Amino acid sequence: MTDAIVAHSITKRYGSLTALDDVSFALPGGCVLGLLGPNGAGKTTLLRLLAGLVRADEGEIRIINENVRGQTPKDLTALIDRPGYCPPLTAWENLFELALAYGLDPATAQTSVDEALDRMGLSWAAQRKFGAFSTGMRQRLGLAGVLLGNPSVALLDEPASGLDPAGIADVRSLVGSLRRAGTTVVVSSHLLGEMEQVCDEILVLSRGKVVAAGPVRTLLAKRSHWEVRVQSAEDADRARDALGVDYEVVPGREPLWLLATPRDHGDPRGPLPQLLSTSVVPIEVRESTSSLESLFFEVTA
Ligand SMILES: Nc1ncnc2c1ncn2[C@@H]1O[C@H](COP(=O)(O)OP(=O)(O)O)[C@@H](O)[C@H]1O
Ligand SMILES: [Mg+2]
Incomplete structure (x- = not known):
């Protein structure tokens, strides 16, 4: 298995604060990596770097053999912070626009949007405006958007935040189906029980440093x-x-x-x-x- 994501000696500073300090890891294609760490550990910063939204001060990131230098790699979908949909448009319209932007033809886009809404339990709210969505519904729609892209790499920053118990179970099944489709997933979360179930590997950050990393089974067996x-x-x-x-x-x-x-x-x-x-x-x-x-x-x- 070749590595889909390689991060080599990544350091990211914000002024005098070192948000990430010499972080390295490699993730084989098709694996799910869980990013863990207390608030402020650097999880979102790392995901932003992988998504090419910010640049590292030092080090290198390669995603599917493409160097990431402040630009989003091809075939990568990221759900970081809140999903950026258009408030006056309905859930369905927002997803349809997104599907067209991903290059799907209108007929395929239509079916894919219906499927994605169904997968994330939002069919009932398809015709409601995004602006009127609750936090959890927004998050569900964000995840439906990730499904649409059929990405090689998916980055999910606390995907279960704000979700009800059924939503948390939906995230678990979403990550499972991305994995089965061969997508490489990096997911951050504080739901450790969930992470234990869905992740192949974990990387624990604390104040910007890697404090534990490796296959979940090996780490737990030790x-x-x-x-x-x-x-x-x-x-x-x-x-x-x-x-x-x-x-x-x-x-x-x-x-x-x-x-x-x-x-x-x-x-x-x-x-x-x-x-x-x-x-x-x-x-x-x-x-x-x-x-x-x-x-x-x-x-x-
Ligand atoms: N844009 C920014 N400007 C200044 N400091 C930032 C910025 N983004 C993150 N930080 C700081 O970097 C550290 C890591 O933040 P973050 O990656 O969001 O942590 P986590 O997602 O693990 O909670 C925190 O101390 C945070 O305050
Ligand atoms: Mg965060």
């Missing part, structure tokens, strides 16, 4: 562990002898816990194969998986 609960201290000692140095006995009242951390040490199948060769009968064996939320607090603390 922070997960196996837990074995046994009846007595004698069983704990025997289990510990069989399981090896990756496991430690947690002192406390019986029954006792043995922990192995991190999970990517030792037998990837967990402790059961080794325990079977002993006379220890565990009360419980479980895999304690870390969440993106705990990782987030750990790296941004």
